[in-house]
Amino acid sequence: MFGIGLWVISLGFVVFAMGGLWVMTTHASLxxxxxxxxxxxxxxxxxxxxxxxxxxxxxxxxxxxxxxxxxxxxxxxxxxxxxxxxxxxxxxxxxxxxxxxxxxxxxxxxxxxxxxxxxxxxxxxTPSNAGTDTTPPVIVTHPSLSSVTSSGGVISWAVNEAAFGAVEYGLSASLGSMTSFSSIATTAHSVTLSGLSPGTLYYWRVKTCDPFGNCARYPDIASSPLSFTTLSDGGMNDGSIPQAPSNLAATLQNNNSDLRLTWQDNSNNEDEFKIYRRPQGGTWQWISKVGGGITSFTEFGFANHFPAGTYEFKIQACNAAGCSGDSNIYPIFVQAQAASDDITPPSLVSGPTVSNVGSSSATISWSVNEPAFARVYYGTSNALGNIATSLQSTLSETQTVSLTALSSGVTYWYRIKSCDAAGNCFQSSDLYSFTTLAGTGSATISGTVRDSNGSPVANIVVAAGDTQIRYETITNASGTYQLIVAAGTWNVGVKTQREGYFNPPIQNVTVAAGAQRTGLDFQFQSDTTGVTITGTVRLFGESVPAFVWAREGLNRFKDTQTDSMGNFSLILLPNLQWYIGAGAYRNGVCYKAAPIAVTPQAGTTVTLDLVSISCPEKQEQQHDVQQDYETNLTDGTNVTAPVGAFGTSGTVTVTVAPDTTAPDTQDSSVIGIAYRIEARKSDGSLVQALSESLHLSLPYTDEALAARGISAQNLQMAFFDETQKRWARIAEAALDETAKRMRADVTHLTRFALVSAADTVAPSSPTGVRVVSAGSGALNIRWVNPGSDFHHAKLYRSTVQGQLGDLILDNFPGNAWRDAGLQNGIRYYYNVKAIDPAGNISTVDLQTSGVASATIEGGLTEGDLIRGPDGIKVYIVNGNGFKRHIFNPAVFGMYQHFKWGGIKSVSQDVLDSFITSDIYRSLNDYKVYSLLEVNEAQGLAQKQWFDITAQQFIARFYQWEQVFIVNDQERDYYQEGTPIQ
Missing domain, CATH: 2.60.40.10 (Immunoglobulins)
Structure with a gap:
């Protein structure tokens, strides 16, 4: 009886079932x-x-x-x-x-x-859509999670209109399950998840649809879902009481004002911890409780509200069966502090304003409604990164901070902060900017940015730069801008991507020292001037949802999300070359589709094929904001933050995850992968700005640089500006070529990546193309790919010389292919194109041709043993143009018809005309294996079973004709290795 798996039967059919790859030579009951x-x-x-x-x-x-x-x-x-x-x-x-x-x-x-x-x-x-409502519901109360048990939890949220609610959930970020919609339209929603597995991480998002079919999700499809872990049921169902906590300790923090407790959890079945306090020798009082699994508690302002003395604390773990015995009792002496009932932060009265701007300094001033200490965060990008000073030592309603040691002619971004004597702080959510005066030899470029209807547009980033240097500024309320640049020639353009518009073209400007170039204006172009193209994203031949982006030149960018079936549409400007790519994260695996070049016309369709890429596992943890934070990903990414960076009290859920939706934009290409960093409060809201800088260390590899044809000096760390739809450089990032990583301090959370300037240079063309006979109705095509700046190849075939013909192979990472289904006696012309990681395609068109026939190259026949000029490696060939390496001389003793004297010597050209295959099966076994040669000198090799489906086998560019037949003795000669999945 055969195991469950994929079978290939003698009639040539392929059948999918539940497990790896098999081959049959007799008919199965299919x-x-x-x-x-x-x-x-x-x-x-x-x-x-x-x-x-x-x-x-x-x-x-x-x-x-x-x-x-x-x-x-x-x-x-x-x-x-x-x-x-x-x-x-x-x-x-x-x-x-x-x-x-x-x-x-x-x-x-x-x-x-x-x-x-x-x-x-x-x-x-379907119901009647009696109204004209096309606006989806809006979340007014963020989703929150409560009543978490070992088998479920309750998710609640609210929207601004009566609607039906449901929760999408699953074991991975791709979700996969959804509750039924509520039967009654309401603004307040509460959905209970049940039947979940204990001690398991679940991902979820809420979906709300009004009666007109307008739907909204939170978080949206482009963002990662929320998550929670069900409680463990260890001991829960047997009615046992939890074990008592231990190692209780207490410390004073924040100028000895706040009291913090920590302890060790010794159970996995508690619902909560109860916290007790008493004056030493007094009566115990239950003061608070925290949820199961939490091992810390802070009583803020304790010393401000209680007299000096020694206080004792103890903890109990509790569930439905009762509470444990007491933990150890921990005493601590508290010195009374002056009481303060002030819990209101300062508020901004005026400002901020910038004065005394020089080539290396500036003064920032603002006022608040009460005496406070002042601080400024600043940097050369809106990632900020530097802290101007510590909090000023003098309380004042007038806040003044001087910045020094600045660079000349550079735009600086900043955010202000004021903290009163009670520790309540105000921090501006808005970012502000100014530009230092340029030194000698500088020039100015100015102009106005307008909408498609001619109206000026504020808050638009305008940049001037070349491949190494970039100057940036933003337009004011009148839509005007001024750039201070060095003398020279610059590409000037709008970097902000506005929804519903195309960016204006880049303008090339040459300015002399001291010159003032005025009137360099830009005007956005409406999407109505574009054409709509459609497409599909596939994985192993199946359509799947993904994020899709398109870029044109150095200035235009569009993105979208496919529907659930992988279909998408984009509005692009016609008659220009756009590069379109895609990314997805499914079941813990990262996938990307290499960009393809498209010149859109009305009705253009494209297909993007995803392939898996190396990426680390997501790290998510609940973090006490009064502790230092650090996490490390498996690829070497490191993120650290000091105490208080995420807030002053409570816990946050910090997520550091690979992000395949981070696009190559109009002027930046992502090297490797991007990383999404976010912190969520207990109410589900995001931490928008950090109180202290977070340190980010991102690795790179020499292979990733070589694939792009760049050096480490071309790298920059950047964050994705969601509003501007662009990668914004973090100028303060430091390159460490010894450790192969870049490091930077940031004060807000978003997506981060190492980027380089967008690649618009075509790769070298493949060389050494050969076309030879590979059995009846087939030809083998072999070539040499470029040594760098290469991602995949495209293969075209035509029956007419000089015509490019049909694309028969795409996204192919290899350098040899068997083209079957041809007609003997007909000459076929082939053209191989190289595509680089940015989607640029090689330009040289050199056709190579061959005539299909019933023979294979070199006058050889199936089963011949051959060796090349090296006189060492021996191969066996089949009638389909493939060769298999005879790995060990011991194999000769396993076949009576193998004779050393029967080995034929062939030229290198003939040897190379056969495509090497390490795939085989036994005549009496139906499993298909790949042979991994571990150590040829020692005769060590491993057989690896293809634990994949038929679609995956084909999607990975394997061909059925390359499967060789071996006997049982050779099959059993090799050790069993890790299956190929």
Missing amino acids: SVPPAPSDLTATAPFATQVDLGWVSNSTDHLGFKIYRKPTSESTWPPLENYLAHLGATVTSFMDTSVSPNTSYDYQVRAYNLLGPSAPSNTVTVT
């Missing part, structure tokens, strides 16, 4: 899968139908959804399905329906033998 059953349909909104069904098959590849208006009698052809879904999916949300319309639905399972019979037919009528 048939079209049975039809799904129990199809149901509901229409909760005017533009949405929800489907659900029961799968009755174990050997299907997936499901296809079919729909027709009830008024029509004929179902669409089998190839015209509404959607196709994975094998484990048994629900579908159709959001392409119209209000007040009746639809019929059917579902079919399918495998490579074809589709099943249809399921039962269901008919559903």
